[in-house]
Amino acid sequence: MKKVLMSFAIGAAVVMTAGAASAQTTLEQVKKRGTLQCGSNTGLAGFGVPDAQGNWSGLDVDYCRAMAAAIFNDPTKVKFVPLSSKDRFTALQSGEVDVLVRNTTWTMSRDTSLGLEFGPVNYYDGQGFMVRKKLKIASAMELSGASVCTQQGTTTELNLADFFRANKLKYEVVTFATSDETIKAYDAGRCDAFTTDASGLYSERLRLTAPDDHIVLPEIISKEPLGPATRHGDNQWFDLVKWTHYVMLTAEELGVTKANADEMAKTSTNPDVKRLLGTEGNFGEAIGLTKDFGIQIIKHVGNYGESFERNVGAGSRLKVARGVNALWTKGGLQYAPPIR
Amino acid sequence: MSSVDARPGSAASVEKPRVAFWNDPEKRGYIFQAVLLAAVVYFVYSAADNALANLQKQKIASGFGFWNNTAGFDIGQRLIPYETTSTYGRAFWVGLLNTLLVAGVGIFFATILGFIIGIARLSKNWLVQKLATIYVEAIRNTPLLLQLLFWYNAVLKALPEVRDSLAIPGGLFLNTRGLFVPEPSFGPSFSWVLYALGAGILGYFGFSRWAKARQAATGQIAPLGLAALGLIVVFPVLVYFLAGSPLSFSVPELGRFNIRGGVQVYPEFVALVVGLTIYTAAFIAEAVRAGIQAVSKGQTEAAYALGLRPGPTLDLVVIPQAMRVIIPPLTSNYLNLTKNSSLAVAIGYPDLVQVFTGTVLNQTGQALEVVAITMLVYLTISLSTSLFMNWYNARKALVER
Known part of the structure; x- marks a missing residue:
């Protein structure tokens, strides 16, 4: 029933609030409210998951915390709204959340016909398969005749159909509304x-009940650039979302970390570091923030590399290698435009 | 109107008095209706216009152009051919047919089970009566969604994996993928069997009309049960063998992952039908019990006094009267079952809500259009069911003389 209610919500929002939404910018609304409403996963380890005490952690969660740090100088001023993949766009369109950072794939149709803007890619991913070891399969090409479980309302559902069609394999799909099911x-x-x-x-x-009984097949069948999404039409807010990520990337590139940020701000003579940390120039003002927004993000959340290692990399249970998510200087795809 | 005008027979009462239109309650009524209508039309128009303008401003696509676009996703259970390259419109029909299938099958079984439980609740057998009571109370007082999840997980967990499929005699296989039954393939001369069946049913109806008329005239009772057996069962079977047994089955075979051939009955479908049937049957049972108890005891006693045995008493006296009470709540239970089938979304059964307001809505992002169409569909299904049941109710209603 949730989606029906949600659809009513968007219906009501679209129908009733002719001027209310456009009168205030998203940033003004967030500041007035005192918290950032962040659309997040209902629970995906490494990206966005609440623990038993309700404390959220993950790479996507850090993105929202970084935005809160930039706006309020306080990474805790975020309210995480768990959304299923089916409900997420409606929630963003209707204004229930200010930004959607929920391992969401950037595609052309989502970018152009859903009224959304997609920000920088904070995780380059691709779709894969997991099977039971006892089936003795080494490749996805051997999956002919298999039945495949997937979540509804995802690019995954479409890639799956494309993959089996392109390779002329037969399969049976069973789709569920949530990742839990x-x-x-x-x-x-x-x-x-x-x-x-x-x-x-x-x-x-x-x-899973016995994680070791399952293996991930080597094939990656799609491109899944995951990134944050905002509503179309509020360019200042979109800039803020983009530059939050770029600040974290630049910090990693320049070697500025959570621990040494204050120190660097005082001592560094590198003009790039000075601009990043706000001791030179005033880059925050143009996106409606203060010039300290860069150092606030790094002091509270850390740079991109720190966040990656903590949530999905070597410091986490997932142990994912940086791979294409390394900085461009290290052969990866993560590249930030210069702050100047 | 003054009291003078109202006096019967006075000239003034024939000739209409001249009053200003705002003092004439009839005209005033029309004006109020017109103003209200205008307000409603204006409200709907401005809401729709506003919605469109806002969608346009937010650059969200609107309109029904998506209907003919390629869907690009797959659907597990489908009653009509559907490919990844089919359109969203096709996906809609697949979902709708799945909804109608589960609603139809659910209503069929829920009615049977409901009547059995309802009658069992009035049984003189202490154990049967208590069991029926426990069933009704336990099922009616727990949420349907929980029951569905229970059935789905119970069904899945209890079944063996594909490799260890349970082979049931007759070429059936049962495993976590569902039930695989032999697929019938009909030879060209099979149509003769269908004709024979049709003729048998028509013949039976003709015979029963004749028997009724004869019974009314002479009191002689015709053996209707025997006639039904002969005309509807024996006759077509004879024709089937005369036509050279034109029916063969392709038996399912165990493959590497799955079973090849045969017809697959998905576990999602089974779980949903079982869940809806058991849940709705509890409500139908209560309606049946209420209906039977509404027939006063004097009716039964009078039937006994006339020398009718308990069977015919139930058949001819109690049930026809009970039906009048049962049908209206039965209708609303049918409607509830149809609407509740949308909970399919929780257990992965591709019904209208799962396919259309789930995947299609998400892939197109056109919430307003998709939800509006879905609501319209449920409204249509419900109103058609209501119309049919109202017609049936009118037929069964007490004819007063």
């Missing part, structure tokens, strides 16, 4: 294979 059905033996983004496969595997 999907992984449970796979665990119960309803499907031979489970498919989602490769990063998701590793974190969902931890939730």
